[in-house]
Amino acid sequence: MARRHVSFFKKMLSLEKTPEESNTKMYPWDESPYEDIRTRAALIRSRALCPVTKKSVNFVCPYSGIPTHHDEEAWLNDHDYHENKKYELLKKVNLYEHDLRSGRKFDEFVFPGAQEVDFTPNLSNWDTFLYTRDFSPMNTEFNMAAASKVLTYPVTIASILHKYSPHDAQPKGPVSVEGLRSMSALHYTLYPPFSKGKDSEVTFKERPMRIFIIGAKMEAMLPGYVWKQFGYLFPETKFELHFIGPECYFNPETRTFTSTDQPHGRPLIKRYDDQLTMHYHTHYFHEVYDMGDLFPFDPYLDVFFLFHPGFQTADSVHWDKSLKGLLESKCPIYVTGYHEVDAAREIAWLENHPLHDEMDFLMDQCPNPFGSTKLDLVDSNPTETFQANSDIFAFRGKRYHAIKV
Amino acid sequence: MGFKLPKTHNAYYDPVTFKMTPALYRVRAPFFWRNTIALFGVSLIPLGVYIYTWKKLDTDDFGDIPIPPLSEAEIAELKKEYEEKKKLDA
Numbered sequence: 194m195a196r197r198h199v200s201f202f203k204k205m206l207s208l209e210k211t212p213e214e215s216n217t218k219m220y221p222w223d224e225s226p227y228e229d230i231r232t233r234a235a236l237i238r239s240r241a242l243c244p245v246t247k248k249s250v251n252f253v254c255p256y257s258g259i260p261t262h263h264d265e266e267a268w269l270n271d272h273d274y275h276e277n278k279k280y281e282l283l284k285k286v287n288l289y290e291h292d293l294r295s296g297r298k299f300d301e302f303v304f305p306g307a308q309e310v311d312f313t314p315n316l317s318n319w320d321t322f323l324y325t326r327d328f329s330p331m332n333t334e335f336n337m338a339a340a341s342k343v344l345t346y347p348v349t350i351a352s353i354l355h356k357y358s359p360h361d362a363q364p365k366g367p368v369s370v371e372g373l374r375s376m377s378a379l380h381y382t383l384y385p386p387f388s389k390g391k392d393s394e395v396t397f398k399e400r401p402m403r404i405f406i407i408g409a410k411m412e413a414m415l416p417g418y419v420w421k422q423f424g425y426l427f428p429e430t431k432f433e434l435h436f437i438g439p440e441c442y443f444n445p446e447t448r449t450f451t452s453t454d455q456p457h458g459r460p461l462i463k464r465y466d467d468q469l470t471m472h473y474h475t476h477y478f479h480e481v482y483d484m485g486d487l488f489p490f491d492p493y494l495d496v497f498f499l500f501h502p503g504f505q506t507a508d509s510v511h512w513d514k515s516l517k518g519l520l521e522s523k524c525p526i527y528v529t530g531y532h533e534v535d536a537a538r539e540i541a542w543l544e545n546h547p548l549h550d551e552m553d554f555l556m557d558q559c560p561n562p563f564g565s566t567k568l569d570l571v572d573s574n575p576t577e578t579f580q581a582n583s584d585i586f587a588f589r590g591k592r593y594h595a596i597k598v
Numbered sequence: 599m600g601f602k603l604p605k606t607h608n609a610y611y612d613p614v615t616f617k618m619t620p621a622l623y624r625v626r627a628p629f630f631w632r633n634t635i636a637l638f639g640v641s642l643i644p645l646g647v648y649i650y651t652w653k654k655l656d657t658d659d660f661g662d663i664p665i666p667p668l669s670e671a672e673i674a675e676l677k678k679e680y681e682e683k684k685k686l687d688a
Contacts, residue, residue, distance in 0.1 A: 205623070205630045320621065320625045324621070324622070329609055330621035332621050333620070
């Protein structure tokens, strides 16, 4: 017993060096045993441009095994690449991709059941969350990458809505006064004021809470039991998850993102259990909004999440049309970005938008503690890595008309 | 009905050596320094009481305790008895 305590102190004070794990073999992507990785390497070669010479990519970085530069000379001349140790991130991308295909036993996807009433989940970071929810231990970074890649979507939403949210109010944290206002409205629904009878709750909980996920793709593919992990954190509330966007429904038969073929633009509804239902609207948000089926919006019961919307990409036209509806709803809108620069780009688009005067910022941009830890790279620029939901911020339509004094 | 096993997080210990897994080390890391300082502070209280008592008693010569009065003859007899006993033991 005593020896175990000594070894605990030794390890915590990092007196004991843990042996570095390098027993996983690293394959260059061109010679990977998995065909889809070889295809991706070919895709990088055909699409990407060398960051130094701006010519096509034709040189495989020996550290990471990923084609990154035009030739060895360009690779050697890329000081940014070597000084910031970007190759280490790329090496991780390489190892994670191979690990996911390795066919090892994925214990991290054995999910726990309902949270016992006497135990409170701790949502300060991934480790405490997974421990207090009694997930399988994520002993290696590979376990963590695989688990966080799917859990990031439900747990990010939960970490925002939960009463033990890791985001503090200003000036200690990123949440502004307006943010607290929106949050207290939602908390009123999630944690109703104490009453002896159950009757008084009914007066304002006449319908389930709706969570709109706009521009959904990856998150809409998640099966119900992953979303149920979100439900377990709010056992008293019923939820409707609305996935909105042309790529929100993945047809398992044709293996493509298709429209749901529901008549009159109705959503496809999948019921997971009594608590959770999932609605798939395969239209753009402004189309769904104009149809009016979602009315009325209620800031006490509705919240929007935009996971990496890409306001400035080719979808800009649609976001332009959707923004008006989003702001009119007066419900909080949480937006995530792939990395710091990406989230800053989304904010810049909002700030330069003509409707900027109509919005309040609820939450400054800050790193999301429940972002995915799985690194990935951009095919058209292989030296740029990203992580899903890495940064988060929030805005909302102004609650009242501003009066000039 | 109603009986539930306490949450033990058994998966977070190695099944053979029962050592903590790396995941548990990461969970405990943010609490490590505060807990260590608290352990230090709490253990100072009994330790301080013990040292204070030791020091206080060390300086005491028990001069304030009255010794029952004995005559010279009685003292001599007791001394003799004591030395005889000592001789017998040796």
